[in-house]
Amino acid sequence: MDALDRKILAELQRDGRQTITELAERLQLSLSPCHRRVRALEKSGTIAGYRAHVNAQALGLGFDCLVFVTMRESDGATVAAFEEAVAEVENVVQAQRLFGDPDYLLRVVAHDLPAFQQLYDKRLATLPGVQRISSTLVMKNVVEDRPLPM
Secondary structure (H helix, E strand, C coil): CCHHHHHHHHHHHHCCCCCHHHHHHHHCCCHHHHHHHHHHHHHCCCCCCCCCCCCCHHHCCCEEEEEEEEECCCCHHHHHHHHHHHHCCCCEEEEEECCCCCCEEEEEEECCHHHHHHHHHHHHCCCCCEEEEEEEECCCCCCCCCCCCC
């Protein structure tokens, strides 16, 4: 990974839809080397994929909540069962295992409070191995989906 690879990554984080031709022009690089470098970054897993950043509000998902989960047990089978089950809950848009207490932090989106309450009661509270769940509402996203520093 050299400085040019980092410039490619920074540019693609800024606009992942640009063509290789546009990218090469912005970096003042010829097309073939630019294409080879992008493919090498993809093959190495440095570029993990491309996606659209969708506005949750535009989809009616204006309820944003952080859910803290404390597990009853931390053995491998319980953790695996919990992680597999939480991955199937489509309203969980981010899930992180933490050191200490709580054990997990989930970011959950829903249409509104009643929709979240139903999700909480029927899905989140019934996840395997859960001892305690607490949640807090997100008032405002101050920094969101920031590109990684290069």
